[in-house]
Amino acid sequence: MYLNINNVSKSFQRRGEQPLRALENINLSIKEGEFVSLLGPSGCGKSTLLSMIAGLAKPSSGNVKLASQEITEPGPDKSMVFQEPALFPWMSVKENVTFPLRKNMNKRDREGAAWEYLKMVHLSQFADNYPHELSGGMQQRVAIARALAMNSKLLLMDEPFGALDEQTRLVLQEEVEKIWLNTEKTIVFVTHSIREAIKLSDRIMIMSARPGAIISDFKVNLSRPRQQKDMALLEEEVMAMLKTEIDNVMKEELQYAGNH
Amino acid sequence: MPVIIKRILFFVTLILIWEAVFLLDFWPDSMIPSPLSVANTIYAGFADMTLVYDILASFRHLLVGLTISLVIGTLLGVLLAKVKTADETLGTMILALQSVPSIVWVPLAIIWFGFSEASIIFVVIIGGTFVMTMNMRIGIKNVAPIYLKAARTMGSTGMDLFMKVIVPASIPHAVTGVRLAWAFSWRALMAGEMLSTGPGLGYTLSYASDFNNMSLVIGIIIIIGVIGSIVDQLIFQRVENKILKRWGMEEAA
Numbered sequence: 258m259y260l261n262i263n264n265v266s267k268s269f270q271r272r273g274e275q276p277l278r279a280l281e282n283i284n285l286s287i288k289e290g291e292f293v294s295l296l297g298p299s300g301c302g303k304s305t306l307l308s309m310i311a312g313l314a315k316p317s318s319g320n321v322k323l324a325s326q327e328i329t330e331p332g333p334d335k336s337m338v339f340q341e342p343a344l345f346p347w348m349s350v351k352e353n354v355t356f357p358l359r360k361n362m363n364k365r366d367r368e369g370a371a372w373e374y375l376k377m378v379h380l381s382q383f384a385d386n387y388p389h390e391l392s393g394g395m396q397q398r399v400a401i402a403r404a405l406a407m408n409s410k411l412l413l414m415d416e417p418f419g420a421l422d423e424q425t426r427l428v429l430q431e432e433v434e435k436i437w438l439n440t441e442k443t444i445v446f447v448t449h450s451i452r453e454a455i456k457l458s459d460r461i462m463i464m465s466a467r468p469g470a471i472i473s474d475f476k477v478n479l480s481r482p483r484q485q486k487d488m489a490l491l492e493e494e495v496m497a498m499l500k501t502e503i504d505n506v507m508k509e510e511l512q513y514a515g516n517h
Numbered sequence: 518m519p520v521i522i523k524r525i526l527f528f529v530t531l532i533l534i535w536e537a538v539f540l541l542d543f544w545p546d547s548m549i550p551s552p553l554s555v556a557n558t559i560y561a562g563f564a565d566m567t568l569v570y571d572i573l574a575s576f577r578h579l580l581v582g583l584t585i586s587l588v589i590g591t592l593l594g595v596l597l598a599k600v601k602t603a604d605e606t607l608g609t610m611i612l613a614l615q616s617v618p619s620i621v622w623v624p625l626a627i628i629w630f631g632f633s634e635a636s637i638i639f640v641v642i643i644g645g646t647f648v649m650t651m652n653m654r655i656g657i658k659n660v661a662p663i664y665l666k667a668a669r670t671m672g673s674t675g676m677d678l679f680m681k682v683i684v685p686a687s688i689p690h691a692v693t694g695v696r697l698a699w700a701f702s703w704r705a706l707m708a709g710e711m712l713s714t715g716p717g718l719g720y721t722l723s724y725a726s727d728f729n730n731m732s733l734v735i736g737i738i739i740i741i742g743v744i745g746s747i748v749d750q751l752i753f754q755r756v757e758n759k760i761l762k763r764w765g766m767e768e769a770a
Contacts, residue, residue: 357671
């Protein structure tokens with residue numbers, strides 16, 4: 258397997274309270290070229306799991322291995338897109354996209370690469386603009402181009418379309434699917450949208466909250482591009498699995514509020 | 518009504534009231550001079566170049582002092598933001614020093630440096646340094662964590678992360694620091710110059726007071742205010758707005 262998550266647990270210390278068990282005994286193997294979504298209610302630790310794959314956080318126990326190497330820090334073998342575009346406002350679009358390439362490419366190659374990746378997200382004509390001149394959706398596209406520019410095999414996306422309107426969201430989902438089909442990257446995608454997960458993924462890891470755990474490894478065997486009518490049935494199936502989880506979280510939340 | 522018209526009307530009214538008070542003749546001319554005599558004094562000062570030399574001398578003191586205070590302030594700010602122990606010790610002292618009015622340093626400067634330009638520049642440096650320090654510190658400490666995370670996933674660490682991400686991300690705060698440092702230094706400069714042996718606007722102001730030349734006193738106060746607001750509005754506010762806009766922090770200016 259290409260990406261292996263072995264017995265990973267993560268807990269956070271809280272002052273004067275029990276440690277928060279964010280994730281418990283997560284085991285997950287992902288093949289090269291797979292599109293895998295982590296789906297679950299907020300607070301299920303899906304983003305935490307993703308940042309451990311990115312090397313931004315360390316597991317409390319267990320390990321994450323990429324191509325048999327344990328992940329301990331961020332590196333050029335994995336790139337990440339966050340919920341916010343996280344573009345550097347003092348740099349032009351082009352400079353943002355070439356930021357990860359500064360050290361190992363000369364200027365001309367960098368510019369070429371920037372142009373190529375910006376074309377992939379249909380923004381090549383905005384290369385010299387600054388982030389504040391672009392809409393939220395365009396900014397997120399630049400962030401995707403920047404992650405692609407790293408040319409890593411593994412692409413991590415943490416609710417990348419969470420802050421966008423429905424229209425933009427649909428367009429970007431299609432773009433990401435196309436990019437994935439053309440580049441054969443492995444994508445781990447965090448979302449709380451059932452529809453989004455079904456539209457894009459080969460496999461959906463359905464997660465429970467407190468402690469975060471994978472309750473189902475759900476395979477989506479629909480041909481691409483996926484049609485709404487084919488997806489509807491699966492949506493109900495996933496919804497049923499998640500509903501119990503969401504109810505539990507709500508109950509716990511109310512109890513906690515009642516006790517404090 | 519456009520703002521500029523409102524302002525012109527306001528100042529015209531103010532000058533008319535002033536002229537009216539002058540014409541009422543309750544106070545001697547040496548206490549309330551007429552607007553015209555103040556204008557004449559300013560004009561004469563520019564015509565014989567004495568005020569021009571004063572302004573140039575003041576700007577020279579300010580430029581030297583402010584530059585030094587910005588360099589020291591930036592370095593101290595970086596130190597406080599990066600070294601926790603320094604922040605906990607030196608940081609508290611700088612916070613205390615920031616609340617000391619700069620005129621307080623004038624007697625000390627005179628004992629150390631005598632009635633010289635060095636005294637004035639010392640007071641100007643003290644005036645600007647601490648506010649720059651505190652702003653630089655906040656700027657570096659408040660870099661959005663998402664920038665740091667993003668940069669780390671793109672392989673930027675250590676010095677590269679500091680120079681390419683942390684420093685540019687803190688520029689909006691640094692610019693505010695420069696603007697405040699200028700404002701504080703400008704006030705400190707006048708305090709320092711008033712107790713100096715000239716030349717300089719502050720020196721001429723206290724000289725005019727010694728000779729009961731009220732027109733010149735008021736004239737110089739006006740010049741100090743006008744220069745202060747011109748530099749602030751035409752230079753610093755514009756730069757600040759531009760940077761805030763670019764950095765996506767604009768609050769509908």
